[in-house]
Amino acid sequence: MELTLWTYEGPPHVGAMRIATSMEGVHYVLHAPQGDTYADLLFTMIERRGLRPPVTYTTFQARDLGGDTAELVQRSIRQAVERFQPEALLVGESCTAELIQDQPGALAAGMNLGVPMVNLELPAYSKKENWGAAETFYQLVRTLLKSQLPAPGTPKPSPSRWRDEGRRPRVNLLGPSLLGFRCRDDVLEITRLLAEHGIDVAVVAPLGARPADLMRIPTADANVCLYPEVAGPVCSWLERSFGTPVVRTVPIGIGATAAFLRELHGVLDLALPAELQELEGQPSEAERRSRLPWYSKSVDSTYLTGKRVFIFADATHAIAAARIASKELGFQVVGLGSYSREQAREVRAAAAELGLEALITDDYLVVEKAMGEAAAELVLGTQMERHSAKRLGLPCAVISAPLHVQDVPARYSPQMGWEGANVIFDSWVHPLMMGLEEHLIGMFRHDFEFVDGHRSHLGDGAPTAAGAGEPEAAPAAAVPAAAPAPAPGTTTAAAAVREALESLWTADGEAELAKIPFFVRGKVRKNTEAFALERGLERIDAEALYDAKAHFSR
Amino acid sequence: MEARYLAIPSMGVSAPPIQPSPPDILKESGQREVFCGLTSIVWLHRRMPDAFFLVVGSRTCAHLIQSAAGVMIFAEPRFGTAILGERDLAGLADANEELDRLVKDLLERRPEIRTLFLVGSCPSEVIKLDLAKAAERLNTQLIGRVRVLNYSGSGIETTFTQGEDNALLAMLPLLPSSDEEQLLIVGTLADAVEDRFRLIFERLGITTVRSLPPRRSTDLPPVGKGTRVLLAQPFLSATARALQHRGATLLSAPYPFGVEGSRDWIAAAATAFGVPGDRFNAVLDPLVERGRRALEPHREVLAGKRLFLLPDSQMEIPLARFLSRECGMELVEVGTPYLDRQLMAADLALLPPDTQLSEGQDVDLQLERVRASRPDLVLCGLGLANPLEAEGIATKWSIELVFSPIHGCDQAGELAELFARPLRRRALLQLS
Numbered sequence: 001m002e003l004t005l006w007t008y009e010g011p012p013h014v015g016a017m018r019i020a021t022s023m024e025g026v027h028y029v030l031h032a033p034q035g036d037t038y039a040d041l042l043f044t045m046i047e048r049r050g051l052r053p054p055v056t057y058t059t060f061q062a063r064d065l066g067g068d069t070a071e072l073v074q075r076s077i078r079q080a081v082e083r084f085q086p087e088a089l090l091v092g093e094s095c096t097a098e099l100i101q102d103q104p105g106a107l108a109a110g111m112n113l114g115v116p117m118v119n120l121e122l123p124a125y126s127k128k129e130n131w132g133a134a135e136t137f138y139q140l141v142r143t144l145l146k147s148q149l150p151a152p153g154t155p156k157p158s159p160s161r162w163r164d165e166g167r168r169p170r171v172n173l174l175g176p177s178l179l180g181f182r183c184r185d186d187v188l189e190i191t192r193l194l195a196e197h198g199i200d201v202a203v204v205a206p207l208g209a210r211p212a213d214l215m216r217i218p219t220a221d222a223n224v225c226l227y228p229e230v231a232g233p234v235c236s237w238l239e240r241s242f243g244t245p246v247v248r249t250v251p252i253g254i255g256a257t258a259a260f261l262r263e264l265h266g267v268l269d270l271a272l273p274a275e276l277q278e279l280e281g282q283p284s285e286a287e288r289r290s291r292l293p294w295y296s297k298s299v300d301s302t303y304l305t306g307k308r309v310f311i312f313a314d315a316t317h318a319i320a321a322a323r324i325a326s327k328e329l330g331f332q333v334v335g336l337g338s339y340s341r342e343q344a345r346e347v348r349a350a351a352a353e354l355g356l357e358a359l360i361t362d363d364y365l366v367v368e369k370a371m372g373e374a375a376a377e378l379v380l381g382t383q384m385e386r387h388s389a390k391r392l393g394l395p396c397a398v399i400s401a402p403l404h405v406q407d408v409p410a411r412y413s414p415q416m417g418w419e420g421a422n423v424i425f426d427s428w429v430h431p432l433m434m435g436l437e438e439h440l441i442g443m444f445r446h447d448f449e450f451v452d453g454h455r456s457h458l459g460d461g462a463p464t465a466a467g468a469g470e471p472e473a474a475p476a477a478a479v480p481a482a483a484p485a486p487a488p489g490t491t492t493a494a495a496a497v498r499e500a501l502e503s504l505w506t507a508d509g510e511a512e513l514a515k516i517p518f519f520v521r522g523k524v525r526k527n528t529e530a531f532a533l534e535r536g537l538e539r540i541d542a543e544a545l546y547d548a549k550a551h552f553s554r
Numbered sequence: 555m556e557a558r559y560l561a562i563p564s565m566g567v568s569a570p571p572i573q574p575s576p577p578d579i580l581k582e583s584g585q586r587e588v589f590c591g592l593t594s595i596v597w598l599h600r601r602m603p604d605a606f607f608l609v610v611g612s613r614t615c616a617h618l619i620q621s622a623a624g625v626m627i628f629a630e631p632r633f634g635t636a637i638l639g640e641r642d643l644a645g646l647a648d649a650n651e652e653l654d655r656l657v658k659d660l661l662e663r664r665p666e667i668r669t670l671f672l673v674g675s676c677p678s679e680v681i682k683l684d685l686a687k688a689a690e691r692l693n694t695q696l697i698g699r700v701r702v703l704n705y706s707g708s709g710i711e712t713t714f715t716q717g718e719d720n721a722l723l724a725m726l727p728l729l730p731s732s733d734e735e736q737l738l739i740v741g742t743l744a745d746a747v748e749d750r751f752r753l754i755f756e757r758l759g760i761t762t763v764r765s766l767p768p769r770r771s772t773d774l775p776p777v778g779k780g781t782r783v784l785l786a787q788p789f790l791s792a793t794a795r796a797l798q799h800r801g802a803t804l805l806s807a808p809y810p811f812g813v814e815g816s817r818d819w820i821a822a823a824a825t826a827f828g829v830p831g832d833r834f835n836a837v838l839d840p841l842v843e844r845g846r847r848a849l850e851p852h853r854e855v856l857a858g859k860r861l862f863l864l865p866d867s868q869m870e871i872p873l874a875r876f877l878s879r880e881c882g883m884e885l886v887e888v889g890t891p892y893l894d895r896q897l898m899a900a901d902l903a904l905l906p907p908d909t910q911l912s913e914g915q916d917v918d919l920q921l922e923r924v925r926a927s928r929p930d931l932v933l934c935g936l937g938l939a940n941p942l943e944a945e946g947i948a949t950k951w952s953i954e955l956v957f958s959p960i961h962g963c964d965q966a967g968e969l970a971e972l973f974a975r976p977l978r979r980r981a982l983l984q985l986s
Contacts, residue, residue, distance in 0.1 A: 001642050001652035003608075003660060005634040010617040033676045035590025035709025038618045040937030050944025052937065059586045062679070062710040076585075083918060095612035096676035096710070099643070124612060125640045365630070 006384065008339040008362050008402055012122035012132025013094045014039050019136040019230075020090055021053040022177040022206040026140070027086035029077050031069075031104040032094035034059040046405050047178050056080040058097075058104075065100070073104045074111065081113050088144065088211040089113060090136065092120030116211065118143045128362075130229040130314070131342060133177060137206055138234040144214045149241055156243030159221050160269035169268045170200040171247070172220045175231030176207040181317060181401045183207055185414035186226065190251065193417045197261065199268070206230075218242050222267050226250065226416075228316055229340060252320035253328055254287040254421045261286065290418035292425045296329055304429065310335040310376035312359065312367050312385050313400030315343030317415070319350045321380050321399050324424060326354060334374040335359065337367065364388065375523055378432060383407070393522070395431035399424075501529045504540045512542040527552045579893065584916025587937055588866055588891055589622060589953075590709030591717025592673065596623040597956055598721055598767065599632045601742045604668040605771040607633040608660065609707070610653065610685060611675030622953065632667075634660070638677055646683060653688055654695075661700055669771035671721060674706035701728070701772070713891040715789035715868045715956065718742060722766055722793040725774065729766075731800070732776035736762040737823050738802065740794070741787030744959035745769065751810075751962060754820060757837045758829045766793075777802055782826045784819060786810060786961060788901070789868035791894045808900040809961075811869075812876035812970075813845035816963045818900070841963040848967025849880060855974040857882030859930035862923075865889035865915050866935050866952040872901045873933070873955070874909070881970050885909050886929045889920065931977060948976045 013030060020028040021043050030036070037057050043049045058076045060069050081089065091108040105119025118139050122132045162169040173190060176183035184207070191201050202220040203213045217223075217238065224247045225235040235246040245267045251260035258276060265272045275285035283293045295301060309331040311321045318338045325331040336351040337359025338344070344360045351358035359370050368388035371379060379389040379396040383404040389396035398407055399415075413427075414420040505513070516524050524545070531548035532540050592615055595607040609615045616635035623631075636656050642649040653672075661667060670692070672685045685704040692702040705720040706712065712720060722740065737760050739751065748765060755763045764775035781802035785794060788809050798804055807822035808815040817838055824834045861883045863870040870890050877883040885905070889912045895902070905911075912920070917938075924932055924947065932942055932949045939949040950973055960969040 001610075001639060001649065001656055002637045003634055003656050004613070004616045004637050005631055006620050007613060007616050009613075011613040013614075014617065033590070033709040034586045034588060034713065035592070035618065035676070036614060037585070037587045037937060038589055038593075038621055040587070041621060041935070044938070044940040045936050048940060050940055052941045057585050059584075060710065062708075065680075065710065079918075095614050096680055099677060099680045123640075124614070125638060125643060128613065 004362075006364055008364070008382065008384070009129035010039070010042075011095060011124050012127045012129060012135070013092060013120075013124065014042070015129040015132025015134070016090060016092055016120055016122060016136040017043075017053055017055055018129075018133045018177045018179050019140065019206045020055060021049070023209050023211075025087035025210040025212075026054060026090060027080055027084045027088075028053075028055045028090040028092070029058075029073075029080050029104065029108070030055055030092055030094060031058045031060070031073050031076075031097035031100075031102060033096050034061055036094050036096075043178060046403050047408055048405070049178075054084060054086070056084075060097075069100060070102045070107060073102055073107050077104070077108050077111060077113070081115065086115055088116045088118070088140065090118050090120055090140065092122060093124075095124035098124050116143055130340060133230045134233050134342075137175075137177075137230055138237060140211075141205075141214050141217065141234050142237065144211055145218065145241075148215070148218055150243075154243075157221075159245050159267055162221050162268070168198055168200050169221050169270065170202040170219070171222045171224050171264070171268075172203045172205065172217055173201055173224050173226050174203075174205055174235055175225060175227030175229070176204065177227070177230050178207070179401060179403055180227055180230065181314075181399070181403065181407065182413060182415045182420075183227070184408075185412050186416040186420065188412070189414035189417040189419050190224070190226065193251070193257070193261070194264075197265070197270070197273070199264065199270075218244065220244065222247055222264070224264070228343060229314055232342075250316055250320055251416045252317070252420060253324035253424070254283065254290050254292050254418070255327055256320060256323060257290075257417055257421065258284055258287050287418075290421040292328060292421040295425050301330075301429075304432070305330050307331045307432070308334045308375060308377045310371045310374050310379050310381075310385075311399075312337045312339075312371075312379075312381045314338060314382075315340035315347050317400035318347055320415075322350050322354060324421075325380070325428075328421075329425075329428070331378070334376055335370055337361065337370070368392070375527070378428070380428065397428045397431055501533075504529070504532055504537070506539050506541040509539070509541045509545055512545050524549070578910075580887075580910065580912040582912060582914045582916040582919065584914075584919065586713070586891070586915040587864070587917045587935055588915070589714040589935070590618070590676070591707035591712030591714065591720060592619055592675065592709075593622050593714050594707065594717030594721065594956075595619060595633045595673065597742050598718060601767050601769065602669065602771040603632070603769075604666060605632065605671060606660065606664060606667045606669075607671045607673055608657070609633070609635040609673045609675055610678045610683060611635055611638065611673075612677045613637055615675045615677075630664075632664075638681075643681060646681070649681075649683055650688060650691075654692065657692055657702075661696070667700060670700050670702045671724070672702060672704040673717075673721075674704065674708055676708045676710050679706060679708045679710060703728075713868070714866060715787070718787065719790045719792050722790060723796055725767065726777075726793065726796050726800070729774050729800070730776040731778050733778040733780045733801070734762065734776060735780040735827075736764055736775070736782070737827065738775055738777065738781050738783050738797070739763065739765045740783055740785050740797065741790055742767060743786050743961055747959045747961045747965060750964055751820075754837060754841070755823065758820070758824055758827070758834060760823060760827045760829065782823065784823055785897065787869075788872050788897060791897055794897060806900055808875060808904060809869075809872035811872050811960060811966075812880045813842055813849060813963050813966045814880055814904075815872060815876055815901075816845070816961065816966065817842055838963075845963035845966045848964075849970050852967065852970035852974040853881050855977050856970065858884065859977065860884045860886050860927070861973075862886040862927060862929040862932045863888045864920060864924075864932065864934040864938065864952075865891045865912070866933075867956055868892075869952075869955055870933065871898050871905070871911075875901045875904045876966075876969065877973060878906055878909075879904060880966070881973070883931075883973075886927045887912055887920075887923065889913075889915065891915070931973065933973075948980055950976055 020026045040053050043053045056076055058072050091105045108117050176187050187204050203216050222245045223235050225231045238244045239246050247264050249260040249263045251257040261276055309325045311318050315338045322333050322336050326333050333354050336356050338347045339362045348358040364384045372392055379385050379394050380399045382400050382402055386396045386398055413423045528545050528548040531551055599607055672689050674685050689702040689704040703724045705724040707717040752763050777800045779801040783797050783802045783804050794804050805822040805826055807819045810816040810819040870888055874885050874888040878885050887910045893913045933952050934949055936951055939951050942949050959965055
């Protein structure tokens with residue numbers, strides 16, 4: 001049993017819904033009690049979908065439990081097939097139905113439905129949403145490709161068979177789904193990018209695919225695993241069963257996009273164009289298609305140097321963000337973590353490269369604490385980190401699911417490819433104060449015109465005390481008109497510590513602190529107090545403040 | 555209608571004593587597109603800031619609540635889910651120990667909590683995890699510090715708003731007995747709305763007015779023979795019956811939505827407490843007049859428009875009554891998750907006699923009726939709103955009605971505005 005106040009991932013059947021709803025011609029019969037239909041709103045509200053998810057719920061109630069719930073399942077399946085005439089049917093159960101053990105998949109198998117049917121077994125008490133999505137996608141592809149499986153011992157198709165067949169090479173883009181981060185635009189961007197290199201896209205799935213499209217998956221020369229959280233298992237299976245090579249570099253950031261293209265050219269036995277050749281210490285010609293390299297080099301960006309960045313996201317976006325932050329923007333990554341336990345190994349490796357220990361957790365309070373302790377200046381995270389950052393008064397950009405309606409923007413805003421790098425530059429840098437502006441504030445802060453509390457375009461000052469509600473941005477559903485500030489939790493002990501620390505400050509220490517620009521004052525105070533505690537200082541005067549400053553200077 | 559508001563003798567409820575022949579009810583059982591009772595935690599925790607609601611359930615429960623409520627806006631919400639894992643399913647003894655441990659940790663972290671609600675869910679009901687026993691055990695351990703109560707908000711037993719009914723029912727045994735004369739308002743109201751009602755009752759000379767749920771979870775009202783109960787919400791069947799068992803008298807009235815409903819609701823109390831008619835009118839007439847003025851601009855938008863209400867919050871029947879009688883809307887179909895005739899009697903009597911009621915749901919069939927009847931506005935849940943809008947049908951989300959202050963004469967304008975806004979917006983947009 002585990003206490004959860006908020007969770008990054010839903011249950012695994014919500015992952016299955018993401019696959020069903022991303023596709024066309026697929027219907028999902030879900031054995032679930034009344035109430036589980038809430039999941040529809042994830043799609044109709046967050047994604048603003050104009051169609052109901054293709055899901056039939058049995059919505060059983062207590063009175064059904066006395067009778068024949070199996071009959072209810074069969075009736076629901078029959079009616080769903082009749083009404084929606086799906087080209088493929090998914091049958092599964094949510095957490096409660098799993099306990100009743102009606103085995104809806106087995107029931108469906110005995111019904112002679114005349115459509116391909118996938119019996120989804122998604123253990124609700126040990127697995128989560130992304131696992132459920134990956135498993136569903138894998139099972140669906142496996143079921144539909146069963147008849148095409150090559151006999152054991154069949155030689156692998158040559159990745160350069162396109163040449164023999166007198167056509168352009170083609171690949172599948174696997175993994176984009178609804179409720180994934182910016183998938184809609186990533187698919188467009190990568191499709192364009194591939195076209196520039198003479199590579200066609202055979203199938204995009206699950207997003208927008210029909211079952212018949214999935215049956216064309218083996219016609220591609222390679223599979224691009226665009227989102228490992230969803231497509232990892234299916235890509236590995238296709239590699240094992242059909243011998244289709246997998247391109248696993250995720251093209252987020254200019255370095256990764258170039259590496260992705262190089263990997264792809266290698267896999268497809270395509271000659272590497274000159275513009276992709278690696279140059280010593282320079283971005284390749286191709287990378288300059290993005291504005292990121294120049295924007296990052298331009299003098300205004302000098303102030304980005306060494307900005308302390310805290311990253312927490314799904315594994316794919318966290319790893320990509322760490323690479324972009326450290327190598328392409330010159331930030332200092334001070335924290336890296338993910339809620340994706342399935343990809344924890346990869347996140348740990350990426351963290352180790354930066355001399356960090358990865359934070360693998362699904363407790364947002366642990367993440368918030370780590371964020372505060374890392375003394376971050378910019379947070380890259382999910383919607384939850386955006387809220388935590390707001391409480392801590394830190395700027396934040398959202399880089400990963402779970403989504404808010406804001407993360408499905410009307411405009412084109414991919415994360416992948418050259419344009420994705422442009423989008424990332426803007427969306428990470430804009431929450432920070434602009435370079436020249438920060439410089440000017442530093443220069444003129446002693447002028448009488450300067451108003452302490454000037455926050456530039458950072459918006460209103462963040463609340464300093466934890467616990468303030470901010471009713472302006474509830475997620476999907478309704479916004480409580482006036483959320484009362486919840487009583488803060490462990491404030492009594494914390495307040496005592498705070499008081500003790502405050503009493504250490506001498507008058508000249510406080511005076512010196514007041515001269516420090518307001519937007520770093522909190523951090524200087526915290527660092528100085530930490531320094532004083534560490535050294536066992538009995539008072540914090542101006543000298544102690546400067547000692548601490550020297551200690552923490554980088 | 556005009557005369558009814560002004561005439562002194564007609565202070566009582568507007569319902570004629572004999573109901574016209576009830577319209578045929580369409581009963582359906584199929585897929586229900588409703589939330590489960592856990593959802594009511596979203597407003598209950600705001601009502602009682604010293605209470606914590608701990609759902610004992612699955613990741614689905616946690617995900618439901620965070621999807622329905624703006625959980626992320628809280629530094630730490632006063633509700634959470636004890637998520638059952640495989641180990642808990644393997645042995646109930648362990649599950650009980652785990653629950654005790656988790657509650658202990660939680661209360662250490664949140665020392666300000668005075669009442670802890672253990673909320674049962676579908677999985678906890680199915681595995682027969684005895685939360686009543688757990689509450690009893692924890693109560694002994696925590697005596698004098700925190701009171702532990704339990705109720706079920708499971709989807710197999712409750713829809714959406716029924717969670718509040720069960721929560722209040724769980725609090726009832728703690729209510730002290732007293733035959734003191736008092737008016738007890740039952741059902742969560744927004745604090746500001748409650749203050750308004752109290753002021754009105756005070757002006758009427760009804761001095762002892764208490765509320766359930768109270769604003770502080772430990773401030774429990776007494777109950778007994780002198781208690782007259784006014785239900786502020788139409789979904790509290792079990793609580794109403796249990797209060798009657800404790801000697802309380804249930805006042806029959808329409809629910810306080812709109813000017814007429816609010817006036818009649820207050821009138822029911824005034825009659826019960828023997829408030830003189832002229833005093834009642836002196837207090838209420840200005841409010842009624844003001845409320846009707848506030849309604850007028852919205853009535854202009856709504857009058858003659860056809861409304862289809864899908865079953866969701868159990869507030870559909872009283873809202874339909876308000877929208878048809880005070881806003882001039884035509885009712886195509888009024889759906890309700892379940893029909894409690896006793897609790898709905900006054901509102902049912904005020905519906906136009908030919909109103910098509912439906913109880914339960916088969917969502918696909920019901921949506922076919924929506925499409926076939928092409929209503930001007932559909933009241934529905936969040937899962938259905940955008941799909942209907944995409945088909946060109948205007949909608950109003952029902953969940954907003956349980957979060958917004960909509961009770962009372964003074965809120966009638968706002969309540970009508972919630973329904974008029976989607977129509978106004980459509981008129982504003984010039985998108986081909």
